[in-house]
Amino acid sequence: MSELVLLKNIHDPNAHQIATYEGSGGYQGLRLALRDFSPDEVIDEVKSANLRGRGGAGFPTGLKWGFVPKDSPLPRYLCCNADEGEPGTFKDRILMERDPHQLIEGMVIAAYAIGCRTAYLYIRGEYQLSIDHCQQAIDEAHARGYLGPDILGSGHGLDIHIHKGAGAYICGEETALLESIEGRRGQPKLKPPFPAVAGLYECPTVVNNVETLACLPHLFRRGSEWFAAIGPDHSPGPKLFGLSGQVKRPGVYEMPMGLSLGELLEEHGGGALNGQFKAAIPGGVSAPMFPRSEFDVKMDFGSLAAAGSMLGSAGVIGLDETASIPVVARRITEFFSHESCGKCTPCREGLTWAAKILRRIEAGQGQPGDVEQLEMLCGGIFGNSFCALGDGAAWALGATVKHFRPEFDALIPAQAQAG
Amino acid sequence: MDLAPEVQTIMARYPTSRSAIMPVLELAQQKYGVVDGDVYQTVAELLDVPEIWVFEVASFYTLFDRTVTGRHHIRLCTNLSCQLRGSDALLIHLQRRLDVESGGTTRDGIFTLSAVECLGACEVAPVLMVDRQYIGDLTVEKLDALLASLADQPAEEMS
Ligand SMILES: NC(=O)C1=CN([C@@H]2O[C@H](COP(=O)(O)OP(=O)(O)OC[C@H]3O[C@@H](n4cnc5c(N)ncnc54)[C@H](O)[C@@H]3O)[C@@H](O)[C@H]2O)C=CC1
Ligand SMILES: Cc1cc2nc3c(=O)[nH]c(=O)nc-3n(C[C@H](O)[C@H](O)[C@H](O)COP(=O)(O)O)c2cc1C
Ligand code: SF4
Ligand code: FES
16 A cells, blocks of 8 residues: 555545644745745645646646746636546545645645735535635634735745636636636637636636645655656546445545556446446546456556547546446436536437437437447547547547447347348 | 515625625525515615516526425535436435435425535535535434434524
């Protein structure tokens, strides 16, 4: 068992209080960052640690911060993405409920690096306990001088405001999230310009995931070399994995990246609920599933991408022998169709149509050619959608058909007879 | 029911008053129980923004109730991790017990039932949110006990 970093305090019922946090080394990373590093050196340190974004895309965090223009007269903003809506994902909620000061300290370090004085923490509205504990943590941090106009005498100041989401998965997409803070409907905007250049109120803005920011206190307390040495070369640092679905021991697990999907499900998840696993989704429902025969794939950014899927939100969902893949395909397609923001045609129309076909297949009223039509739709949506929601939906659906075609055929009367 | 003092605090967090629309709508929903035509107008006047901006936001986000809901709003997650652990059967059970479809409110006005997307608590699937609280590892027995305890409890006690 490797050392726990992000989750080391979560079983302590007082972990969300500042006294407990400080007692276990909390806010020392911030002290060191402010005392020993200039903002540019903070960025360099994060680059040498090779911290990659935990929100799904794995983009190098230091590199992103480095894109914030140094000479801009505009204010800079930091927005923490705590909209966590990807089905199968709950790691950020656990961090915010149980040990929120890690996030607050991480936000102060990030804000110092990019020269930001106002930060927003965008939490999905359903997460009431996260909202309460983060607000309490913000208030405690103010009282202790970790937030406010002059943090620990450094001359650097920061205020953090919580902005609550109101039930829209698309607001997790960073440009939609910024639209939402601006008081609009959450519809994605064209990138580039990336938010780092023109984001919130058209000002340079960094958007980072909760877990990404929560890594920073540890990175600065223990150094970039320590961080970079954890796990595989290109995917370093502590990592949270959510296990759910038909596994015996669902929950959040921390470990270095690079172990196999099978090990994660069998050894940590305790195996399948009923019989054996049939398939598993590695990173939230946007990530294409793997059949059991491919469970030796390694759980890190590069290996999963090379195998045709992605680490995504690292929300692993196990499907056992009792799961029907066409039903799973229908449910996730209905989800994406429901959450489509409606801005672009391939996603809005294509997903509605695909869901309709999947419902009729499930009801035993499928026609020969329906599966080909699903494949055609996936091809039309993928690569033609305005944002990654449409792409992810098509990619995930495509994988169900690719790996489990006979299950679809068996539900289509004419096809089943022929086969 | 004066929203103004709290609205000032909210507006101070943002450089534009448009940004305050979401939090002020939430505040209004807490006070009035619903956000509809009158509320759009009130919020628009308080923030000095066009009413259409308020309507746009209220109609986009699903947590804003634009029609009156029951005293307790049960939101049952039916997304994948919950479905794999039996949420479909729980939804049918709730629909039968309450005699409503998803999205509907019971005739006595006590319950609104919604089937919702992932609540972000898949480790305790199947899970629901009632008013502001999460209840996980659901079974039919647990649902029945919950309905019984809620039937004669005002909404505030759950939050
Ligand atoms: N955590 C969750 O609940 C969910 C996560 N996702 C994940 O989201 C991912 C897609 O997210 P996107 O933001 O569309 O990915 P992206 O690849 O466009 O961007 C990733 C990050 O890097 C930044 N970036 C990339 N290139 C840049 C450049 N040249 N200059 C400055 N900044 C740059 C972006 O601003 C963003 O912050 C998917 O991989 C999926 O796994 C999707 C749904 C839900
Ligand atoms: C549809 C959609 C939903 C997303 N939801 C989330 C989310 O809930 N949380 C998150 O951190 N990133 C989410 N992302 C990714 C963000 O756009 C962005 O890449 C991320 O917040 C950047 O933070 P990171 O670099 O720290 O990972 C989503 C992307 C898409 C396309
Ligand atoms: S892909 Fe879907 S969610 Fe993304 S912009 Fe287009 S319609 Fe909206
Ligand atoms: S799928 Fe039900 S809480 Fe995530």
